[in-house]
Amino acid sequence: MKGFPASLLLLLFLAGPGIRVSAQLPFNKGVNLTGWFQTNNARQIQFSKFTKKDFQNIKSLGCDVIRLPINLHSMTSGQPDFILDPLFLTFLDSAVHWAEQYQINLILDNHTFDVAANTDPNIGPVLVKVWTQLADHYKNYSSYVYYEVLNEPHGIDNTLWGNIQQSVIDAIRTVDTQHYIVIGPADWNSYASLSKLPVYSDTKLIYTFHFYDPFVFTHQGASWTDPSMVSLGGVPFPYRASDMPATPPSLKGTWIENNLNNYHNDGTDAGVKQLLDIAVNFKAARNVPLYCGEFGVYIPNSRNDDRVAWYQLVRLYLEQKGIPWTTWDYTDGFGLFNKNSDELFDYDLNIPLVAALGMNAPAQLLHDHRPETSGFLIYDDFIGEHIFDSSNPGAGTLNYYYTSSPENGAYCVYWTNVAQYSNIVFDFKPNKDMSLLKSNAHKLEFWVKGSTPSASFDIRFVDTKSSAADHPWRMGKTIDNSIASWDGNWHKVSLPLDQLEEKGSYDNAWFPPQGIFDWTAVDKLEIVAEQMALTGINFWFDDIRDSGDSINYVLPVTGLSSDASQPGIALFPNPMSDRLNIEFELTKPGPVAVSVYTVLGQKVGTISYENLTEGPHRIVWQDSNEAGAVFYIVQVTTPDKTRIMKVARR
Numbered sequence: 001m002k003g004f005p006a007s008l009l010l011l012l013f014l015a016g017p018g019i020r021v022s023a024q025l026p027f028n029k030g031v032n033l034t035g036w037f038q039t040n041n042a043r044q045i046q047f048s049k050f051t052k053k054d055f056q057n058i059k060s061l062g063c064d065v066i067r068l069p070i071n072l073h074s075m076t077s078g079q080p081d082f083i084l085d086p087l088f089l090t091f092l093d094s095a096v097h098w099a100e101q102y103q104i105n106l107i108l109d110n111h112t113f114d115v116a117a118n119t120d121p122n123i124g125p126v127l128v129k130v131w132t133q134l135a136d137h138y139k140n141y142s143s144y145v146y147y148e149v150l151n152e153p154h155g156i157d158n159t160l161w162g163n164i165q166q167s168v169i170d171a172i173r174t175v176d177t178q179h180y181i182v183i184g185p186a187d188w189n190s191y192a193s194l195s196k197l198p199v200y201s202d203t204k205l206i207y208t209f210h211f212y213d214p215f216v217f218t219h220q221g222a223s224w225t226d227p228s229m230v231s232l233g234g235v236p237f238p239y240r241a242s243d244m245p246a247t248p249p250s251l252k253g254t255w256i257e258n259n260l261n262n263y264h265n266d267g268t269d270a271g272v273k274q275l276l277d278i279a280v281n282f283k284a285a286r287n288v289p290l291y292c293g294e295f296g297v298y299i300p301n302s303r304n305d306d307r308v309a310w311y312q313l314v315r316l317y318l319e320q321k322g323i324p325w326t327t328w329d330y331t332d333g334f335g336l337f338n339k340n341s342d343e344l345f346d347y348d349l350n351i352p353l354v355a356a357l358g359m360n361a362p363a364q365l366l367h368d369h370r371p372e373t374s375g376f377l378i379y380d381d382f383i384g385e386h387i388f389d390s391s392n393p394g395a396g397t398l399n400y401y402y403t404s405s406p407e408n409g410a411y412c413v414y415w416t417n418v419a420q421y422s423n424i425v426f427d428f429k430p431n432k433d434m435s436l437l438k439s440n441a442h443k444l445e446f447w448v449k450g451s452t453p454s455a456s457f458d459i460r461f462v463d464t465k466s467s468a469a470d471h472p473w474r475m476g477k478t479i480d481n482s483i484a485s486w487d488g489n490w491h492k493v494s495l496p497l498d499q500l501e502e503k504g505s506y507d508n509a510w511f512p513p514q515g516i517f518d519w520t521a522v523d524k525l526e527i528v529a530e531q532m533a534l535t536g537i538n539f540w541f542d543d544i545r546d547s548g549d550s551i552n553y554v555l556p557v558t559g560l561s562s563d564a565s566q567p568g569i570a571l572f573p574n575p576m577s578d579r580l581n582i583e584f585e586l587t588k589p590g591p592v593a594v595s596v597y598t599v600l601g602q603k604v605g606t607i608s609y610e611n612l613t614e615g616p617h618r619i620v621w622q623d624s625n626e627a628g629a630v631f632y633i634v635q636v637t638t639p640d641k642t643r644i645m646k647v648a649r650r
Helices: 054-062 086-099 126-136 158-173 191-196 254-263 269-286 304-320 353-354 433-439
Strands: 029-032 065-070 104-108 145-148 181-183 206-210 290-295 325-327 376-380 387-389 397-402 412-416 422-431 442-450 455-465 475-477 491-496 501-508 524-526 538-547 569-570 577-584 590-598 603-611 615-622 631-637 640-650
Touching: 054 086, 065 086, 065 325, 086 104, 104 126, 104 475, 126 158, 158 191, 191 206, 191 269, 206 269, 269 290, 269 304, 269 422, 269 615, 290 304, 304 325, 304 353, 376 422, 397 631, 569 640, 577 590, 577 631, 590 615
Parallel strands: 029 065, 029 325, 065 104, 104 145, 145 181, 181 206, 206 290, 290 325
Antiparallel strands: 376 538, 387 422, 397 412, 412 538, 422 524, 442 491, 442 538, 455 475, 455 524, 475 501, 569 577, 577 615, 590 603, 590 631, 631 640
């Protein structure tokens, strides 16, 4: 994403002579798959964050291209040779294979990028080394693979950057003459600087630019701009005088205030199209393939309706002008999912936004938050499903793929030289209801190895902060050599959940334990250097999980109606045969979900509607009776309440 608005740059457009090549690209629309390969080294990549299923989901949206940002220079041995890490290539190969399987074009974007630091004018030799290796590795792969030289070079002379980029093109062509190379201008890949690129002779180039204007709209709430825009929010699009916020005091006298004062001109459909036309005119003048690699609106401080309007305008205009695109991004701050959601594809997609982007908008399910009834994996070679790495190793070492003598499997976690309070964090999305596990003798189990007798760490679950008056409470245990001998050997630690100790909460201040840890809303598991810095101290972890017998969960049936009817809803016939009529009346439009369970809690049917109109409705559930049930429990969730009823089967 941009660090500064292109509107602050000189909007000088010089149409130079072009190389006559086809401007038609084999892809049209897609997403940036961010936060995956953007780590400090290959050992910190959470490879399980995205899976083959995510590629399938993205394809189902109608996307045919993914831009994959990679901290490429960090995936190497560093100076002087910058040898690519074999583990990185192993992970990247899997992503490439998934893209090929689903026929998705994959742009390998060198996203070695620091918003606060200018691009090093001596970066050329590094780029040549990493790209020669990567191109050599993928030279025999399919045409679905593309190379993007460098994301958003900035603070570097345009002529110098153009020459550096030529040297990288030449280096790639020494090993790979087949694959397309994506190139862009300096000034943050600004559309205003496209014309400053030299006329390259290579005929397999794709020119790229990024678009985030009007910047005070797309980046309201951003902390990484200069000055910070965290205090700015509610800027509308298109411009509406009645909705314009006052300039925050911290932004008085800055370029942001100037842009807000001129927003009645910039924040319009015509203003956006006028800026995009700079890129459109470049494409026509050079007759080269052009692609918009990034565009988007930051979620936290913007109105969703206004985001949708901006995305639709930009998308339609790009498509009208024959310019493919990848939106920034799929998940996270500019993503396709609802604000503050768990970003689950089947539940949390921002459907109006997906539709505005011309993508296939899949029906969404309503969340059915139920207690966990069986053990679950947290780490075993890879982090478990729907668990995300939120760790803070600081200047220390955190390696999820340590290969020397793991307790089992191929890898273990290696943690060393971390400051006090540094942590390993496994974030559960969605949060886990562990109340049944806690009351049914489940245990937190893991293998650990250490060699410093005086060392210790805390391992703990953390619940959610449900309100301003609540705090994220901790429940865990201090692990020292009285629990596991630090003798350089692996030891299994087994901690019954009901014997863990509440550890209080730090929430901008310290709050002592109050005995109110919420097992129904567990947010994460942390391993923390709580008692001491681990300078020169090594720990290894493996096979971290909740363990215990599976639990037969019976859905709560409080308030069931004996005649299987409640105000506004009815089930018939009762007893039923193989068909059940479910009638209900909505007092307001909205989503409806019907779930059918056996009395033991086994779900045997689900019917969901994204949006039903106000008034009466009837749906029919067809029962195969594979569960052999005598009674069913029917849960109907409407916009105003949830109703639970019982029905007999003949």
